[in-house]
Amino acid sequence: MSAAAPRRRQPPGPAVEQLADLQATGALHTETGTLYLDHGAVVHADSPHSLDLGSLLTRCGRVTPDYWQHTLDQFAEHCLVGRMLVAQGALTRGELEVCHLATLYDAGYFALGAFSLATRFEPGVRHWLGPVSGVDPRLLRREAVRRRDLLERIWPWPQVDTAPVRHTVTTDQDGTAARGLSPSPRRRELLGLADGRRTPVELARLLGRSTYATIVEVRRLAAAGLIATPPDAPTHPIPADAMARRVPGATLRRGRAPDPPPHPAPTEPDIALLIRVRTALEARL
Amino acid sequence: MPGIEDCLSAAMRIAGARGAGLLDWGSGLALGTAGDSPADDHEATAAEATDLIRLAAESLSFAEPSDPRLPLQDLILTTERSYHLFRLIGTVFDSRLLLHLWLDREDANLAGARMRLQALAEELVLG
Numbered sequence: 142m143s144a145a146a147p148r149r150r151q152p153p154g155p156a157v158e159q160l161a162d163l164q165a166t167g168a169l170h171t172e173t174g175t176l177y178l179d180h181g182a183v184v185h186a187d188s189p190h191s192l193d194l195g196s197l198l199t200r201c202g203r204v205t206p207d208y209w210q211h212t213l214d215q216f217a218e219h220c221l222v223g224r225m226l227v228a229q230g231a232l233t234r235g236e237l238e239v240c241h242l243a244t245l246y247d248a249g250y251f252a253l254g255a256f257s258l259a260t261r262f263e264p265g266v267r268h269w270l271g272p273v274s275g276v277d278p279r280l281l282r283r284e285a286v287r288r289r290d291l292l293e294r295i296w297p298w299p300q301v302d303t304a305p306v307r308h309t310v311t312t313d314q315d316g317t318a319a320r321g322l323s324p325s326p327r328r329r330e331l332l333g334l335a336d337g338r339r340t341p342v343e344l345a346r347l348l349g350r351s352t353y354a355t356i357v358e359v360r361r362l363a364a365a366g367l368i369a370t371p372p373d374a375p376t377h378p379i380p381a382d383a384m385a386r387r388v389p390g391a392t393l394r395r396g397r398a399p400d401p402p403p404h405p406a407p408t409e410p411d412i413a414l415l416i417r418v419r420t421a422l423e424a425r426l
Numbered sequence: 427m428p429g430i431e432d433c434l435s436a437a438m439r440i441a442g443a444r445g446a447g448l449l450d451w452g453s454g455l456a457l458g459t460a461g462d463s464p465a466d467d468h469e470a471t472a473a474e475a476t477d478l479i480r481l482a483a484e485s486l487s488f489a490e491p492s493d494p495r496l497p498l499q500d501l502i503l504t505t506e507r508s509y510h511l512f513r514l515i516g517t518v519f520d521s522r523l524l525l526h527l528w529l530d531r532e533d534a535n536l537a538g539a540r541m542r543l544q545a546l547a548e549e550l551v552l553g
Binding site for chain 1 (some may be wrong): 427428429430433448450452453454455457469473483484489491494497517518519520521522523549550551552553
């Protein structure tokens with residue numbers, strides 16, 4: 142572990158796999174999140190773009206914010222938060238494992254999509270949640286690719302992931318049934334909050350839902366014409382050689398980042414960052 | 427108190443079980459798998475199973491609109507040799523989970539397997 146360089150210039154995907162091969166323990170920080178490793182397995186991940194475990198559990202009222210804070214104050218220092226949530230009966234083991242994996246894969250998707258090649262590894266660092274379960278970094282990376290490909294199949298205009306979400310139908314009906322989509326309560330709730338100002342990340346946070354699942358929903362609604370697709374869309378959904386680039390390590394141009402996407406200067410920093418996440422996922426995974 | 431692995435191991439002990447998976451039908455992710463996959467690829471089975479469930483769970487005809495957490499309880503798919511049971515799991519926190527159990531028709535008792543899978547789904551989140 143001590144041999145690991147604190148800073149490296151390598152895309153996050155290959156960097157985390159290399160650390161896994163070294164059976165490393167510590168935190169790999171990328172521009173868009175952090176992956177926590179324990180003896181080579183990814184045991185947790187967080188990202189400012191995805192809902193964290195505490196928010197997932199408190200937004201729905203599963204645990205109170207006071208209880209969550211109290212548990213953190215008492216047990217974070219000893220990395221026992223997960224174990225104590227179960228021991229104190231606040232969550233079942235199944236709930237903890239399911240929520241942990243859901244947040245790990247969500248945050249991992251964003252963390253691995255960092256545009257910047259600068260990653261920083263902090264050896265020995267452990268996450269305050271403590272041991273719950275671990276994921277093979279190769280599986281995490283493959284899942285990130287699958288997630289990116291799923292979005293492309295639904296509606297290959299990734300700018301809807303980061304732009305403010307605007308509902309295009311403003312009559313008393315939300316228009317879902319007319320467009321071949323069922324008006325499920327989840328969908329209605331999302332469309333009801335699509336005010337043309339909030340981005341998918343903000344909507345997910347407001348609703349206490351997975352950011353990735355919210356982005357999937359936004360792409361489906363955009364494909365049905367119920368959410369506006371911003372007009373400054375690039376006309377090429379995926380570069381023709383994208384498949385080749387998805388092979389790990391294939392044609393990676395180390396040290397030189399791909400050209401930025403042909404977007405106008407974004408007005409919000411969060412959007413700028415997410416556009417870069419998406420571009421990097423396309424280029425690197 | 428069962429975790430994901432215990433739940434899937436218990437599912438594999440159901441008579442006729444050939445494979446099982448805990449899946450997230452919001453993202454298509456397999457949170458855990460056990461036994462074999464009918465496609466020889468658990469990730470492909472997870473993606474296809476979640477597509478199938480999403481169609482039913484979001485349909486006008488088959489979903490229960492009054493319960494957004496649990497729009498379907500289960501779905502049974504039958505082929506000449508197999509049963510597939512899909513049991514949705516309701517949680518307090520936002521999730522779209524389901525258990526998929528692949529059964530060999532020769533050895534399986536459909537009614538018994540369905541009841542057992544329901545109990546396993548409840549135990550996973552209720553403890």
